[in-house]
Amino acid sequence: MGTWFGGFYGAPLGLAFGAWYAVLAGSAVRARLDPSHDGPDRVLTAAGLWLLLGGACAKLAWWGAPVALSPWGLVAVGLGLTVLGVARRRARLAWLARVAAGVDPRWQLDVRRSDDVHRSDDETGLLPLIRPDGRPQDGVLLYRAHGHDRYRSASPSAPAALTERPHPG
Template identity: 85%
Template sequence: MNPSTPPVPWSPPTWLTPDRIVLAAVVPFAAAAALPAIWWIPRARGAIEGKAGAVAVMATSTALLSVALIRYALRATTHRGAWLRCVLGGALAGVLNAGLSLAGIGVVRDGQGGGFFADFCVGTFLGGVYGAPLGLGFGAWYAVLAGSAVRARLDPSHDGPDRVLTTAGLWLLLGGACARLAWWEAPVALSPWRIVAVGLGLAVLGAARRCARLAWLARVAAGVDPRWQLDARRSDDVRRSDDEAAGLLPLVRPGGRPQDGVLLYRANRHDRYRSASPSAPAALTALPGLASQAEADG
């Protein structure tokens, strides 16, 4: 009977999933980038400038449509499919955003919704000229983030969420800087510099966790942590190898490297009937040196 296996050190909490990381990153970016992205358009600037609540309407509409687009992209079954959904869906979202934003600004300006449908139609028509190209650009930028999350789901590993966290951090850092520098005097619902600061923090956190995981694995390989050990999967015993791998994730994304090693947790049990503590497999890892030694030992 296998001993109870504790969580592998530096594994992310169960609530920190790639999809949640992406959605949490998209919302503030959309709110920060919505106005700078359209401030160069005279008609849009005239409809928003000086209108109380117009900035909030534009930011809210952009954020909601961005969430809908990302959720649609995250349901893709391939990495390429996520990219295509973001780019093509982004163009449609850009058209809808123009209509919803203009209609919402009209409600805020007039204090009544009687002209909502007419403003939506006018905005959607104009969206074909401006909204579609802008939405295409937003979608292409979102594709970087969505593709990272879909890859983490299709090729799962213990470091998958941390990889997405690092990508999201760099994505926010660059996106926030571009949003602020693109049109300096544009009003914003959320400061792009705050997005830059959050992005930098997330990127550092994700990278630090990945480095700490690799450093810990090196200590395990050196025998520093007696609770854990590395063992090679024996290719001459297919059934045993498959049993070890069943339900286990790679500790680090393989990247084409064979997962020929197993990370084992050794329970701290000692009695007169046992010569060694029982162990339970916890994760897969690439151990080319140990694998070749196991082959030689037969």
């Protein structure tokens, strides 16, 4: 009798919670399977939205039961995480635009030589700076070290990440 009663009432509730958590788990799995430098920011944004919506739903269904964190606390934490994740992604895009414009002399965008025979082996293990989502990663972000060597005319550079090169127009 307990199994029938528990299955009858517990199965729909379990499916609802599983579907609710699948959004957050799916974001984390995608960040792991398709790694990029902005993957943690995307998961942070998804977790923040999840907490924000969860707190709002809990506020609608809250009957004054004792809880560790109030629904307004969940909304505040969720809003903070969402804003932080979005701000970090926007800051990364703005920084990449400054690098593409040549404002930061320590960083440089170069053409990726993935099909070229002169390709450096350093490019093989690089992660995309921003998740490609189907866009070609035809650029390499290079870190240019300050050369204090009197025998070199150019500073040495090391590849740091793959990226999409800005196209004119």
